Amino acid sequence: MKQITVGVLGAGRIGRMHTENLVHAVPEVRVKAVASPHLDVGWARSLGIQVAANDNDAVLGDPEIEAVVIAAPSGLHCDLIRRAAAAGKHVFCEKPLAFEAEPIEAARRAAEEAGVTLQVGFNRRSDPSLLDLAEAVRDGRIGEVQTLRVTNRDPQAPPVDFVKRSGGLFFDFVIHDLDTVRFLSASEIVEIYAAGGGLIDPAIGDAGDIDTAVVTLRLASGALAVIDASRQAVYGYDQRFEVFGSAGSVVVDNTRPSTRVLSTTGGVLARTPHGGFVARYHDAFIAELRAFAAAVRGDRPVVAGAADALAAVRAAAAARTSLAEGRPVRLGRAAPAADGGTTS
Amino acid sequence: MKQITVGVLGAGRIGRMHTENLVHAVPEVRVKAVASPHLDVGWARSLGIQVAANDNDAVLGDPEIEAVVIAAPSGLHCDLIRRAAAAGKHVFCEKPLAFEAEPIEAARRAAEEAGVTLQVGFNRRSDPSLLDLAEAVRDGRIGEVQTLRVTNRDPQAPPVDFVKRSGGLFFDFVIHDLDTVRFLSASEIVEIYAAGGGLIDPAIGDAGDIDTAVVTLRLASGALAVIDASRQAVYGYDQRFEVFGSAGSVVVDNTRPSTRVLSTTGGVLARTPHGGFVARYHDAFIAELRAFAAAVRGDRPVVAGAADALAAVRAAAAARTSLAEGRPVRLGRAAPAADGGTTS
Amino acid sequence: MKQITVGVLGAGRIGRMHTENLVHAVPEVRVKAVASPHLDVGWARSLGIQVAANDNDAVLGDPEIEAVVIAAPSGLHCDLIRRAAAAGKHVFCEKPLAFEAEPIEAARRAAEEAGVTLQVGFNRRSDPSLLDLAEAVRDGRIGEVQTLRVTNRDPQAPPVDFVKRSGGLFFDFVIHDLDTVRFLSASEIVEIYAAGGGLIDPAIGDAGDIDTAVVTLRLASGALAVIDASRQAVYGYDQRFEVFGSAGSVVVDNTRPSTRVLSTTGGVLARTPHGGFVARYHDAFIAELRAFAAAVRGDRPVVAGAADALAAVRAAAAARTSLAEGRPVRLGRAAPAADGGTTS
């Protein structure tokens, strides 16, 4: 089958990771071009990429390129989506699409009008363990969902400079958990109560953000969910998920770099979880790109679409309000997903 | 060393369990008497108990009896404590002492004035796994506590008749979790937000109660805690605890009746957790009685005193208000524990 | 139901443990007497035991005593069994009955002729986890048994003085494993190859014994078994069991004093296994005594009888020969168990 010709916009940490995954592990595509203001041309060359540009126009204007992977700074996401859609290119875009609903709505309309696929980088939806968990839920093996639990703890707090432009804990970090709750429950969030504080690094508080949160969600189905998020778990990247229902529960535990267990007089010592998202979600990052290729080919609906991005951002905004005002916040009736997202 | 002569008030399910534990596993005491309106005298005889009465006075009026274990209906607890204290007897009383603060305060004053020991049946404070967890926290092995998590799921919902007189989910069931959070954090609860609903049995809702709750707590130390409670986990009694801090985390998982694991084509199958609190907390129920005997002898402070009961009941009341009014509720400054409880 | 009146012969470490278990946890019996040359009379009194003697005759000659628990030095076991049988008393005897077949045969005949119950202290046959494992095997959940594996590692090597009179690693220690293989497989041992050495303590070698062994067994069913034994595992008492068959496998892992797991930068640390057999097999030691009481009452066959003791001792002797001669040793056709043991 003919490969899809792809260009990558952005070559920061995530952009480079996506590019290398595309080249090495996504046989459905050929990466023709990568664009980034301060691009390492040698790196692009070593991957056999033909066009290494400093300017997104070199990618967006190339008629041979059928699809783009956007990993530019978050502030540019929606604008790049609209421009790519206008150029008739399918789009995979990193999360978050934006910090507000309006630009996401506009990007969504642009993709719809252009008839291109738009997938959002909610990588957990492609994680083998989470898919396994979701399958058990959907097969009815735990009955009716009653409570969900997401543990999301990063191994180390990001630099305060990043925190300042990140959109804050809810938009940058908890947004994954908000999407995960929707994905696992197949239900919409109708109310949010966020408790949080600055327990790790005072500099994060000085930057107007929090580093620790417990977020309680009420879902349309009646189920409850709780997200336990922290910017810093010194023992590694803590990613655990649990769905509890009328007929049982299903959990996904952390993965580890090795199954080694050492028993001495000091105790029985296993390895700590993976050190960060690149290692933990390695397979998911590849699988989401392959899923994107399949969606572009029309073989399957997108894993996560603009409606999902919108729902997550609305929930993050409600969490922010809840924290600020010290009260639970109800969400308006979410518009149904119209782009093949899981909510449709 | 001379045994403490003990009488038991109440011989329902819990009363019989305490009595048998006292006879078989608490060498520090001798059970002289047990009183209960519908007492099975043959059962008492088979345990070698001298006095089997239908009336509490037979115990409270016996000058040889130095201490009583109260396992009568909750509504009688505080009155019996006061009467026992007035008779100069040390008291171990099942939880909850009452559903309001006033009778607990009165019982506490009565015990103080009589100079008798008063211990409350927060059995988890004597559970080997939880003590192990608490020790790690107190030794500073996880640094400053940032979040705590309690999972409390009963294997099956109680009969609706019980629910009606139980005081409700928060007073009957979550009260253990509220105490556990105080115990593990060594900090006071300052704010509560309770979300909950009737997801299991409509009859519980008809009785004015809920069966599922997620309760978020803010502690005086700044730490957050979340309690995830359910009246029915079909796979068994789910009791998990986690404390997360600046230098790591410590968890206690479920215990099981056997370590057997069966691998077949169908999967790798371990045993479900214990089927209920009697099996799960078997060692804790014995340990709390031995701790009571030690406290009576003056060898150690009480594990859980009236101040702890009071703090838990106040928190349960705040949770009830939070649920009813849909808002977080602040707790007044709790009075310091004055009776050797862990908060002193 | 009337209690069985019991006497205990021997009050060393094991004798005291059995006595305390009988008093506290075996309601089916009443311990009337305990005899031991250097008996701690105060200890016996504190347990409410009426007769505290230095001489076994005080027990064997008491017509009220219906059953004895023998925990005297191994060298006296078979003689005491015969005397107890002659006195018409049921017998529970610690392992090993003897280091040779003849006295065991004689003891067995004595019990048979007297019509008394004779149970051997193979405590693992009463361990909840091992029973759980055995049940899975017998229910056919793993199909035909193909291989079995026993890991038996003591937390610390015994004093050399004990080693000298212990009968050696095979008779004192591996004998449990030999019985366990028979119990779990429900098949007889037909060939043994023992490899071993002195890897832990040179003094054990100087005493003519080994401290480490790998013993391969061939069973009558065609299945293979392997025992991995060590006198010293510094991390605790390592007791693991595995049965592998045509339809799956079933394992029993170590038990631990607590489920606590601590995660720090240093790793994910669980508790070490129990520190010794008293803690690990606490429930089994009680259950075997209750099973003995039930056998005395005729409610069930004995858990382990003289035929089982005989089979284990013959296997231990074969292992000793194999090690000495560096070759596999075939066992003669074991006589069928005639006393209600599991091989009957």
Added chain:
Amino acid sequence: MKQITVGVLGAGRIGRMHTENLVHAVPEVRVKAVASPHLDVGWARSLGIQVAANDNDAVLGDPEIEAVVIAAPSGLHCDLIRRAAAAGKHVFCEKPLAFEAEPIEAARRAAEEAGVTLQVGFNRRSDPSLLDLAEAVRDGRIGEVQTLRVTNRDPQAPPVDFVKRSGGLFFDFVIHDLDTVRFLSASEIVEIYAAGGGLIDPAIGDAGDIDTAVVTLRLASGALAVIDASRQAVYGYDQRFEVFGSAGSVVVDNTRPSTRVLSTTGGVLARTPHGGFVARYHDAFIAELRAFAAAVRGDRPVVAGAADALAAVRAAAAARTSLAEGRPVRLGRAAPAADGGTTS
């Protein structure tokens, strides 16, 4: 750095796997050619491989090709190694090199004389979990090694046709375990006792082979090892390793496709281990090829050399003799590894 130009000899199941790994995951090499009698040319083209030949000469005669990966039928291995060495090409060769010592010796000399690197496909030496285990052993964290244990169970027995030409259980399957024991212990095998039988498939017995074995090894260091091997574990590919020593033990457990655990009334159900060696050792198969590239460049010694192949084959031959003659077999003093293997 310049890529190493590589050719692959053999495109059966293993050959195709190595080729795809080389193309996708070993950036240090470029695969120029692949040769196999019944080659799927389309497959080779889809990987971007320039030369797709039916004849090994097309690879061996290509002066641009610096190194070959041999995955042809076992019977051809040593001859191909000699021819490759004669052509000045570095060699990575699948196990087993041969079923006898002589051709391995000849291949080894050929490689030495040609000055080319020769690495054997003992993939477990590159497995992250096993390396982690080995590191703990070598760092002295478990003290002096006393016993080792290898569990090796394939998910399903191979077709009898394969069994007939496989060299038998010891040469085809247990050879990995024999090498693993040497690798983990860093000690030589001095005596072997093999017990085994046909417990799975009578057709395997009819073909003159066994399907189940327990192999006991005595090492030069004095340590003991036991290998527990089966051609069929219905629950998946069972690969467990344990090293026990004077200061503790270290184990590696099975890996699973997902960490999902489902709790229902039926039990607590985890996923079965990976379904076969391709999934289980996916990372190891890539790592061994990257290690080969590094050895070719002179950056590190080979992971497993001809001396290691020789030692494993000698041990397999001894196991075969032991089984046939029903006795332990001593191995001659193994020649020291001279080619950078782990025994040097």
